[in-house]
Amino acid sequence: MNAGLSRRAVLLGGAGLLLAACGGAGVLDSPDLSAAGFGTKATGTVQLWVRAATQALSAPIVTKFNNTHHDLNVVMTAIPDTQYVTKLATAIRGRNVPDVVDVDDINSTLLAYHDALTDITDLVKPLPYLDKLSPGHLNLATLGGRIYALPYAADVSVLHFNKTLFTKAGLDPAKPPASLAEVVAAARAITKLGDGIKGISFGGNNPGIMGFIGLPSVWASKDYLFRGEPGNQTANVADNRALRTFLQAYQTMWAEGLATTSSRTESGATWGKDFLTGKIGIWPGNEGALVGGGLTKEFATEVGVVPLPGAVSGTCVFDGGDNIAIPRGARNASGAWEYIQFALQTEQQSLLPEAGYTPIRSDVATAVFRAKYPRTAVAVDALPTGYAEKTIAYNTAVNQTSGPFFTMWTRAVFDGDVDGAFAAAQTGFTRALGQAQT
Amino acid sequence: MIHTDLPPVQAAVTPPPAKRRRGTLTHPSRTGMLLVAPAFLFTLALVVFPLGFAVYISLTNWPLIGRVKFIGFDNYRAIGQDTTFWHATLYTLIYTAIVTVPIFLLGYGMAVLVRSNRRGSVFFRTAVFLPYVIGLSTLSFITLLEVQPGTGAVNTVLKFLGLTDGQTAWLVDTIPATAVICVLVIWAASGLTMMLLMAGMQAIPQEVYESADLDGAGWWAKELRVTLPLLRRTIALTLILSVIGSFLAFNQFYILTQGGPGTSTTTVVMWIYERAFVELHLGAATTLSIILVVVVGIISAIQFFALRQED
Numbered sequence: 029m030n031a032g033l034s035r036r037a038v039l040l041g042g043a044g045l046l047l048a049a050c051g052g053a054g055v056l057d058s059p060d061l062s063a064a065g066f067g068t069k070a071t072g073t074v075q076l077w078v079r080a081a082t083q084a085l086s087a088p089i090v091t092k093f094n095n096t097h098h099d100l101n102v103v104m105t106a107i108p109d110t111q112y113v114t115k116l117a118t119a120i121r122g123r124n125v126p127d128v129v130d131v132d133d134i135n136s137t138l139l140a141y142h143d144a145l146t147d148i149t150d151l152v153k154p155l156p157y158l159d160k161l162s163p164g165h166l167n168l169a170t171l172g173g174r175i176y177a178l179p180y181a182a183d184v185s186v187l188h189f190n191k192t193l194f195t196k197a198g199l200d201p202a203k204p205p206a207s208l209a210e211v212v213a214a215a216r217a218i219t220k221l222g223d224g225i226k227g228i229s230f231g232g233n234n235p236g237i238m239g240f241i242g243l244p245s246v247w248a249s250k251d252y253l254f255r256g257e258p259g260n261q262t263a264n265v266a267d268n269r270a271l272r273t274f275l276q277a278y279q280t281m282w283a284e285g286l287a288t289t290s291s292r293t294e295s296g297a298t299w300g301k302d303f304l305t306g307k308i309g310i311w312p313g314n315e316g317a318l319v320g321g322g323l324t325k326e327f328a329t330e331v332g333v334v335p336l337p338g339a340v341s342g343t344c345v346f347d348g349g350d351n352i353a354i355p356r357g358a359r360n361a362s363g364a365w366e367y368i369q370f371a372l373q374t375e376q377q378s379l380l381p382e383a384g385y386t387p388i389r390s391d392v393a394t395a396v397f398r399a400k401y402p403r404t405a406v407a408v409d410a411l412p413t414g415y416a417e418k419t420i421a422y423n424t425a426v427n428q429t430s431g432p433f434f435t436m437w438t439r440a441v442f443d444g445d446v447d448g449a450f451a452a453a454q455t456g457f458t459r460a461l462g463q464a465q466t
Numbered sequence: 467m468i469h470t471d472l473p474p475v476q477a478a479v480t481p482p483p484a485k486r487r488r489g490t491l492t493h494p495s496r497t498g499m500l501l502v503a504p505a506f507l508f509t510l511a512l513v514v515f516p517l518g519f520a521v522y523i524s525l526t527n528w529p530l531i532g533r534v535k536f537i538g539f540d541n542y543r544a545i546g547q548d549t550t551f552w553h554a555t556l557y558t559l560i561y562t563a564i565v566t567v568p569i570f571l572l573g574y575g576m577a578v579l580v581r582s583n584r585r586g587s588v589f590f591r592t593a594v595f596l597p598y599v600i601g602l603s604t605l606s607f608i609t610l611l612e613v614q615p616g617t618g619a620v621n622t623v624l625k626f627l628g629l630t631d632g633q634t635a636w637l638v639d640t641i642p643a644t645a646v647i648c649v650l651v652i653w654a655a656s657g658l659t660m661m662l663l664m665a666g667m668q669a670i671p672q673e674v675y676e677s678a679d680l681d682g683a684g685w686w687a688k689e690l691r692v693t694l695p696l697l698r699r700t701i702a703l704t705l706i707l708s709v710i711g712s713f714l715a716f717n718q719f720y721i722l723t724q725g726g727p728g729t730s731t732t733t734v735v736m737w738i739y740e741r742a743f744v745e746l747h748l749g750a751a752t753t754l755s756i757i758l759v760v761v762v763g764i765i766s767a768i769q770f771f772a773l774r775q776e777d
Binding site: 428 | 527530531532533534614615616633635637723724725726727728729732740741743744745746747
């Protein structure tokens with residue numbers, strides 16, 4: 029009897045230990061950032077994880093770094109975007125994290141909130157170019173006044189328009205739309221040209237795209253979707269006048285046939301390619317899609333760019349792109365910081381437009397830069413007014429097809445039920461916040 | 467009365483036969499234990515431990531990133547308020563009900579056509595089985611392209627036939643999207659059903675049919691009175707595989723609709739995936755997985771019971 033009991037106790041104890049071992053550590057220790065020579069005389073290898081979607085921007089920087097640093101070598105690993113957080117979580121539980129992570133800036137809030145990133149406030153504060161960095165990107169990585177990541181590369185949503193079609197439609201390309209009402213009016217005038225020409229095109233079957241090109245029009249008048257600090261937020265939807273105006277504007281354009289029919293089914297695979305055919309008047313999007321879609325030098329002269337006009341007032345752009353951070357548990361944090369400092373230098377930031385990205389330092393936009401990259405210069409200038417919701421629920425609430433934002437968008441714009449969509453959205457956002465914040 | 471007259475000395479002289487130690491159910495022999503040890507260890511490591519670990523995770527908040535906290539049965543209690551889970555369960559049941567019968571009937575019909583070794587039957591078997599070999603993920607990506615408005619083959623053909631204007635957006639509304647996925651799955655999965663049933667049909671002894679012929683049975687009578695009853699176990703297997711496959715549907719929905727619009731085409735497994743890897747709640751997601759395992763187990767048991775062979 030006693031032997032049986034002790035055997036059982038041993039088995040249960042063993043199982044418990046095994047479970048604990050499999051669970052691993054949820055939070056790792058922060059590396060020591062105060063050692064002498066930190067971030068300047070590092071040696072060895074730096075493991076850098078980048079998003080597969082944005083690896084093109086990191087590759088030339090890494091190559092340049094390795095060519096100029098003989099004692100320190102950066103090894104870049106591209107992680108598929110949809111697996112990024114999962115793989116990082118697995119690495120944390122396995123106590124084998126990379127030294128630097130280049131993450132979707134939206135996720136930098138999430139990772140900082142869950143104690144996955146090192147507090148680098150004391151390293152960041154002395155940076156001479158701190159006030160030149162994109163405030164929106166930096167805001168996403170700041171929690172409770174502490175900084176956990178730095179802006180790395182911006183992916184900014186702006187309004188592109190075809191100057192030739194504007195002229196043909198009797199519109200002045202020098203006075204692009206300054207409000208969503210003017211966007212609708214311009215789309216109407218351009219669609220009247222006929223011959224398959226449409227006023228506007230958008231990626232209406234992709235929640236990420238619609239958040240990217242749509243929500244800045246809501247944020248322009250500071251009508252944000254979430255109130256409060258991450259982890260303790262409430263939804264601001266029911267009384268959000270800018271959100272309603274935004275939905276009504278797009279519903280009008282869809283109902284009146286001012287948008288391409290593919291705007292309803294465009295999930296991102298061919299996003300922006302119709303604008304490059306020269307038959308679309310207005311295309312809210314980003315530089316990356318144009319460059320990746322095969323923008324020619326000839327057509328580039330026809331493209332005008334402005335920040336996204338607000339639904340009610342003002343202008344705004346989506347502060348998308350990447351933030352860069354040192355995860356807790358990093359083995360070569362000194363080397364990591366050395367790479368981060370290198371990547372943020374103006375020389376390296378100036379390389380980003382070649383990959384379709386926007387530098388995150390305002391002082392990059394010199395006269396030479398403006399002449400070489402006029403469209404990107406508009407995006408750089410818009411960074412101080414850029415924004416992205418600082419929340420741990422962005423993926424759940426906005427980026428998911430099943431999320432409340434996309435449900436509201438589809439019902440309002442394509443089903444024509446703006447009131448019904450709006451009434452249901454507050455509950456949906458509240459539920460999404462509840463699920464993310466539990 | 468029967469008795470033997472063995473000399474009493476014999477018992478004393480003849481040594482007792484060497485007593486082979488035989489195991490019992492409660493005290494298995496050492497050799498037996500050694501023989502089953504590898505299988506036992508594999509089962510322990512790959513089935514029992516993961517299941518136990520999953521139960522443990524379900525009793526915690528287990529975020530994908532962050533600290534783990536034991537929360538008892540909170541995750542189980544929260545299922546009642548998880549309206550999306552219940553909607554996904556209902557949708558999965560409806561989807562399962564829609565595809566199961568056509569997969570079986572189509573598979574059975576094709577098995578009848580290809581069970582004999584007539585000319586062309588090998589080609590037909592291969593052609594029908596090929597979609598299953600290619601796999602649902604690849605087929606879903608192909609379907610995604612072929613149902614695109616304007617450019618997809620489906621819309622092009624429908625326009626050519628004068629049935630639509632070729633601009634139908636099949637995947638943005640619940641009913642057309644579900645219809646597309648059901649057609650895709652029925653086409654892709656019926657090949658496996660065909661192969662299983664065909665193998666079952668070929669295993670039925672020819673003598674049984676000859677006997678039925680002598681009794682004057684026609685084609686239908688033989689099919690209903692001979693083939694179907696003798697295929698009972700194979701039919702049970704195909705139906706169980708089909709129902710479990712439908713209950714665990716993920717790839718085709720993830721690729722074609724991503725559960726939308728809204729959550730209208732979200733299946734149970736998709737919802738579990740979202741809870742785990744979008745909302746980062748592994749604890750809650752594991753709880754839903756355990757419920758799913760239990761439900762699938764019960765449904766399979768019911769099917770086994772209903773289609774059991776009465777020997």
